[in-house]
Amino acid sequence: MTMPLLKVDSLTKLFPVQRGLFRKPIEFVHAVDGISFEIGSGQSLGLVGESGCGKSTTGRMLTRLMDATSGQILLADNGNPVDVAHITRDGMRTFRRRVQMIFQDPYESMNPRRTIFDTVAEPLTVQGIGTVTEREEKVADLLRLVGLSPPETFLFRYPHELSGGQRQRIAIARALVINPSFVVADEPTSMLDVSIRISIMDLMLKLGDEFDVSYLYITHDLAVARYMCDRIAVMYLGKIVELAESEELLSNPLHPYTKALLSAVPVPDPSFKRAPVEIKGGIGKAINPPPLCRFIERCPIATDVCHNNDHPPLEDKGGGHYVACYLV
Amino acid sequence: MTSNGKPLLEVDGLVMRYQTKRGQVSAIEDVTFTLHHGESLGLVGESGCGKTSVAMSLMGLAADNARYMSGEIRLEGENLLALNEDEMRRRRWKSISMVFQGAMNSWNPVYRVGDQIREAMDLHIQPKLSEAAAKSRMARLFEMVGLNPSMLVRFPHEFSGGMRQRAVIAMALSCDPKLIIADEPTTALDVIVQDQILKELKKIQDQLGMALIYISHDIAVIAEVTDTIGVMYAGKLVEYGSTLEVFHRPRHPYAYLLLSSTPSITGPRRKLAPLEGEPPNLLDPPPGCRFHPRCPFVTDQCRTEDPPFVDIAPGHKVACWNWQQVPVTIGASA
Amino acid sequence: MTDTLAPPSPGVEATLADPLWRVRLRLMRRSLKLNWKLFSANRIGLIGLSIIAIFAAMAIAHPILMATQWSAQIYHPVTGYDAPAVEKLVVEDVTDPLTEIDISTARIQLNPFIDLGDTVSIRSQPAPPTFTGPTPHYLGTDPLGRDVLSQLLYSTRAAFSLGVIAAVVTVFIATAVGSASAYFGGWIDTLLMRFADLILLVPLLPVLIVVSALFNISLPLLGLVIGILSGFGGTAIILKSQALQVKVKPFIDAARIAGGGHVHLIFRHIIPNVLPLSFLYMMFTVTDAISLEATLSFLGLLSIPMSWGIMINVASTQGYLLSGTDYWWLLIPAGLAVSMLAASFFLVGRALDEVVNPRLRHR
């Protein structure tokens, strides 16, 4: 079997919960707790879950904005796996060319004192790619591609002179300017107006195809994940509880949490009657959680098996539909 | 659905502009709608289209720089715009109350939630309730919104986001209003919590027979809670009708595109129709139909003449010259 | 305090054929223009700026006057000497030393035949303003017979250079310390911040008094010392907190993902966003430096030839400090100059605050 573009194995991030000034941290938030998945070249995976379940933390580890506590991230380089966690200086440079990120907040993710040209050309500039004129050409090309033309009207403006949608287009241009093979997009449309979202999502899909980019698309909106992604992973308190092809996941959810999540999503059709949501309460925080199933407190179908065993492993229930639950 | 008898609320040709240094922001432009007792109306539109401005005007709480150019807001026949601040204060919370946008973050962190609700009640219920009466009323309110009454003595930081929002709703209900306005009450919440709160809200509305105005930018949420829907664009009401009708046969191009560009988890996976361009600057709205720069159905008439808001079917109003051109099926085929 | 920094000016349109440096020049010009518009909308700032301009004119005027009008022998601020003749009434009990002279003194100094009620013309130092004669002294002379106006003008230059040195040094150090401390955190932060606390803990004035008593302190050196103390102390802490706010912005993450190293992040992202605030504190440093210098030289602790503080010091050591308003020209011009110049930089700082800090705008 060939190596997929990205292979994540038992990735974990624990944040110490500080206790007093001199006391050693004894409690940890298990923000991401041993998750594993793969993304093939040109594929996109949606990471879905409620606020605080560890989606952004996962994205930040994959882009090396944050070090993992443990686990492995392997990125294929000409078919050879490169361990992202123990990368050399040289390796880091290649890594930064291959992995990029699009952020949630188009207002805060650009330096207000730098022009659009400076912002989009930044990856080229800091990595010393091309001459100034070549960079200018390249940036202009990308601005055209993301629908900001003529580029001359945008190149030397500042972010505050553009609307939210335009800025997010700039963010996409910046992420794609060095032809990366993998892009983490952390809720790129959630701060945009509904009417602009689709055009930004379409743009990402189109350019993703054109540039052969794989996405990890982080969102709390299942409908958006369905629109954007080939496969969807559902996270709950640091664990992936279900992972499957998008349509399969939506039409045949197996994990009780996925079922609840799906039936809670409002549907833009007043004649549609949703199934009642079975679970109560809200998501908590996994601070030194017991070794049981993470979902046990809210699970409507938990039995003795669940109470007597560790967190269930993520298993293939056939056709690449992975679920972590004893009762499936 | 539509109860007979006198309407509870009539908004008639309301025009409101914010006066700013850079000019007039035309935030409400000729908005007209009627609401009966026990009805629910959803106001939907993208941010900045004037939803909150309408709500604040109904409450008599619009910003200082708001000027009403024309129109009336009649509550049970009485024009609220003609009332002075004192008279308005007496009606606020008792006749109309509101869950403000972002209110769940506005609890004062140093006081117990119960005390803060109590204070609001004391301000608005004359004569003041006795200690015991107030306590039992607050307990009943908390139960109604799905909170344990023992939470009344807790501080806001001990509440989760969803619980804080429930408490806000309890506070809005504290004076038995006839109309409650909820401005984006679930926007910051996760879907499961949102679902719980929407259910609670609907249940309470049925129980108490209140009228509800539900404001959201999320058309899917509106589909869940209201029986009538008003679609706003750039300060104008562009379509108004029963929720079923508007969702299944939207006649205004903006409403149509909004629905076509809303991703859903149900139905076949289809290509969505993007809405190109961006909402106009209300300091200088486009002439003619305000939607014309983004409208795929635009004709020359639209660029110069403002379409009237007319009945195209009983109870279904649209402001568009070319509403007949709008396809009947939702989808990317536009 | 999330958005302490005003957005820059509007951008410019440029064609791809324009060389980059020319575009940047146009951007800079645009930004200067906008900032000037914001600044000049504020009366306080304009008043401050005009006062500074007046002082600048004074500083420039001195060497010109010395070269063309004033002879060094008489008007040199340190070595000049002149004792103009003043008309005085001879009396028995002097009530007003400016217009009266004690009869015995007059007989000793002039001639023994002087009588009560005579008017005598006597050379005196200090002498009140004189406007006529071959060597007029528009602000009088000091107790050593030196022209006060010349001293006043001459000292302006010193005050300016002191302020500028102190301010530049402060900004340089504080920006570097604040940015490094915020960016790297860890032991670098701990070290720099403990040092800042230490400096804050030690009161500036007494330390300077001790230091200047022990060593010969010249003006540039004083500017350097004030700049270093303020740069490593309070200003560093303020700029660090600003840099911390910048550091957590997503655009820093974006720059890291673009591949930017420490140098790129600090110089391209953090410092440009901290700099406006630095300039603001630069103004306040000038204010501090000018008043400090006045205090130190009033105490006679600085080895500099002449300054506003020294002018007051001379008046004081010669016993004119408490003589009320009679010898006003010995105190008021210098005192006023110190406070006006210090205040003017403060006013400019206040106005800059509104440019730098958009939340203060259009209240």
Ligand SMILES: Nc1ncnc2c1ncn2[C@@H]1O[C@H](COP(=O)(O)OP(=O)(O)OP(=O)(O)O)[C@@H](O)[C@H]1O
């Ligand atoms: N730097 C940090 N220090 C301590 N805890 C953190 C830190 N960053 C995140 N956490 C915690 O880790 C958990 C996961 O956070 P994360 O930001 O990944 O969630 P998310 O799924 O992206 O949520 P959202 O949908 O709100 O963006 C949360 O409990 C959060 O409070």
Ligand SMILES: Nc1ncnc2c1ncn2[C@@H]1O[C@H](COP(=O)(O)OP(=O)(O)O)[C@@H](O)[C@H]1O
């Ligand atoms: N106090 C105010 N002064 C000036 N303009 C305002 C004020 N409040 C709102 N606006 C403007 O009025 C328009 C409508 O705003 P709002 O009613 O808050 O919209 P929504 O609730 O639909 O997002 C927007 O363009 C907004 O910027």
Ligand code: SF4
């Ligand atoms: S393992 Fe048990 S507790 Fe966990 S989700 Fe499955 S049924 Fe529920």
Ligand code: SF4
């Ligand atoms: S009036 Fe014209 S521009 Fe306006 S919505 Fe209708 S078709 Fe479009």
Ligand SMILES: [Mg+2]
């Ligand atoms: Mg997140």
Ligand SMILES: [Mg+2]
């Ligand atoms: Mg609003």
